[in-house]
Amino acid sequence: MTKQRVLTGITTTGTPHLGNYVGAIRPAITASQDENNQSFYFLADYHALIKCQDPEQVHQSTLEIAATWLALGLNTENVVFYRQSDIHEIPELTWLLTCMTGKGLMNRAHAYKAAVDANRADGEDSDFGVTMGLYSYPILMAADILMFNANKVPVGKDQVQHIEMARDIAQRFNHHYGEHFALPEAVVDDHVAVLQGLDGRKMSKSYGNTIPLFLPEKRLKKHINKIKTNLLEPGEPKDPDTSTVFQIWQAFASEEQTAEMRKAFEDGIAWGEAKKQLFELVSEQIGDARERYNELLENPSQIEEELEKGAAKARAYSAPFIEKLRHAVGIRKIGR
Numbered sequence: 001m002t003k004q005r006v007l008t009g010i011t012t013t014g015t016p017h018l019g020n021y022v023g024a025i026r027p028a029i030t031a032s033q034d035e036n037n038q039s040f041y042f043l044a045d046y047h048a049l050i051k052c053q054d055p056e057q058v059h060q061s062t063l064e065i066a067a068t069w070l071a072l073g074l075n076t077e078n079v080v081f082y083r084q085s086d087i088h089e090i091p092e093l094t095w096l097l098t099c100m101t102g103k104g105l106m107n108r109a110h111a112y113k114a115a116v117d118a119n120r121a122d123g124e125d126s127d128f129g130v131t132m133g134l135y136s137y138p139i140l141m142a143a144d145i146l147m148f149n150a151n152k153v154p155v156g157k158d159q160v161q162h163i164e165m166a167r168d169i170a171q172r173f174n175h176h177y178g179e180h181f182a183l184p185e186a187v188v189d190d191h192v193a194v195l196q197g198l199d200g201r202k203m204s205k206s207y208g209n210t211i212p213l214f215l216p217e218k219r220l221k222k223h224i225n226k227i228k229t230n231l232l233e234p235g236e237p238k239d240p241d242t243s244t245v246f247q248i249w250q251a252f253a254s255e256e257q258t259a260e261m262r263k264a265f266e267d268g269i270a271w272g273e274a275k276k277q278l279f280e281l282v283s284e285q286i287g288d289a290r291e292r293y294n295e296l297l298e299n300p301s302q303i304e305e306e307l308e309k310g311a312a313k314a315r316a317y318s319a320p321f322i323e324k325l326r327h328a329v330g331i332r333k334i335g336r
Helices: 018-032 045-051 055-071 089-098 103-107 110-121 132-147 157-177 217-225 244-252 255-266 271-298 300-329
Strands: 004-011 037-044 080-083 152-154 185-187
Touching: 004 018, 004 045, 004 132, 018 037, 018 055, 018 152, 018 244, 037 045, 037 055, 037 300, 045 055, 045 132, 055 080, 055 271, 055 300, 080 300, 089 132, 089 157, 089 300, 103 110, 103 132, 103 157, 110 132, 132 157, 132 300, 157 185, 157 300, 217 271, 244 255, 244 271, 255 271, 271 300
Parallel strands: 004 037, 004 152, 037 080, 152 185
Antiparallel strands: none
């Protein structure tokens, strides 16, 4: 049976937080253990440059995210784990695809339209502050996917449009130059938790409301204690379904533990006690991985070694494929 190729990209901006772990990292590592899949995981450092022009932040985030995935048990023997910028064929494919992509398609991209709408609302020129990186981001994403002919791409609902664009671009290229690309499908898991942050909004770096995944215990406890709650006193019943504390608990707890905490909320558990138990649960589950994470940060050469091995595995696919594509578009040696 031919294995399904599954590709996941991780943008290298910011420090991984509990929401990243529950929503993306944990299910991706579980999926990588499926022997029916051939899994590709990459650090999207070219994508990071769209939002972040701080070189040190991009570099540090790459280090932290790579260390996080390795510490949490990603088996690099079973998957292809690489840094996007190590695959030099990706920018070249991006250009080949750019030459086949209609501007009208890019005009419909959600991120670009949101930037235009925000500018108009502020009385600015429509394209004020819009870089070509932001505008053509979906083409780079298409190159990431199509370079390895990924069949499945796990994404959030906000990224489904980009997978559809990758399909459109691939179909146009195939129609013009022959069948070269598989048509990728977006995979959206509606059961994956989207965690709330300290202020009750979606946990997001852009909101500044995250709980970093591998904080030292004392700082983790302080962050959890900052979670916004209501003014209900101990002994007063509390609604677990509107509580950030309970939502995070549920993302880490077993069914039995979740049922016990739901009962405790109905019985009026004090917020301080609920947060104390949440801290203990999260700390217990990530403790071993935190130790491994810190070891990797102290030995970055181990991380680099894994990424270089992954790049070699990835380029075993990308190098011959780009030569095939170059030949297809007419870029080849004279007389051949």
